[in-house]
Amino acid sequence: MSMPMPMTPLNFQDLDLLKARLDALRPLPAPVLRNLHEELVLRWTYHSNAIEGNTLTLLETKVVLEGITVGGKRLREHFEAINHRDAILYVEDVVQRTEPLSEWQIRSLHRLILRNIDDDHAGRYRPWNVTIAGARHVPPDTLVVPERMTTLLQTYETDWQPLHPVERAARLHIDFVGIHPFVDGNGRTARLLLNLELLKCGFPAIVLPVERRLAYYEALDTAHIEGDAGPFTALVAECVREGFAPYRFALGHTG
Numbered sequence: 001m002s003m004p005m006p007m008t009p010l011n012f013q014d015l016d017l018l019k020a021r022l023d024a025l026r027p028l029p030a031p032v033l034r035n036l037h038e039e040l041v042l043r044w045t046y047h048s049n050a051i052e053g054n055t056l057t058l059l060e061t062k063v064v065l066e067g068i069t070v071g072g073k074r075l076r077e078h079f080e081a082i083n084h085r086d087a088i089l090y091v092e093d094v095v096q097r098t099e100p101l102s103e104w105q106i107r108s109l110h111r112l113i114l115r116n117i118d119d120d121h122a123g124r125y126r127p128w129n130v131t132i133a134g135a136r137h138v139p140p141d142t143l144v145v146p147e148r149m150t151t152l153l154q155t156y157e158t159d160w161q162p163l164h165p166v167e168r169a170a171r172l173h174i175d176f177v178g179i180h181p182f183v184d185g186n187g188r189t190a191r192l193l194l195n196l197e198l199l200k201c202g203f204p205a206i207v208l209p210v211e212r213r214l215a216y217y218e219a220l221d222t223a224h225i226e227g228d229a230g231p232f233t234a235l236v237a238e239c240v241r242e243g244f245a246p247y248r249f250a251l252g253h254t255g
Helices: 013-025 030-051 058-065 075-096 103-113 142-157 165-179 186-200 210-226 230-243 245-250
Strands: none
Touching: 013 230, 030 058, 030 075, 030 186, 030 210, 030 245, 058 075, 075 103, 075 186, 103 142, 103 186, 142 165, 165 186, 165 210, 165 230, 210 230, 230 245
């Protein structure tokens, strides 16, 4: 069972107001949407991979996504960029088709993340116990991973539905990482799931910047060890707030 967490004492009214302002401007011009999407995919891919130790720079990531090989970089790092881009496109397709969250969806996301990197474990729950480097939290025994994943989806469908979308997305990320169901690629998959939830509810996808990696890890550890989701939810909320900025800038709105 996942640790029960108290309701987060955060006010999401400012985020709802920003969303309402953006909704009022929809549909956005196609060229604006295309440019925003290209920039988002690049930044999301770069930062999510950098958090996990990928050494491609932002510019190098852009080049790789354009189909060019970067000298001196490992093949794995190239695949991580390409795979993450493809996983984002999968998330957007799921949102477009209004598919409900499922274990099959989660496994499919992970399969994309590890494609051509570790095909033996891509989309498959881990066959052994793992630890999270630097974290106090120890993921559950491999034998209970399937049960924990089932419980996660049940909790998502029942307990979390009344929550604000930002809080629900944060809880989904927290509990998924706590289970750590895969051998590798859990962090990237968790951040994709977080954004899947935000996009389904009409919020912009967020980018958790690599510069906040320490705060990100510390907030997750606080949630897992102390049962306090507040710091992590606050971090997500701040990134959501920042996620509106590119839309306002592109449309010439500064308010």
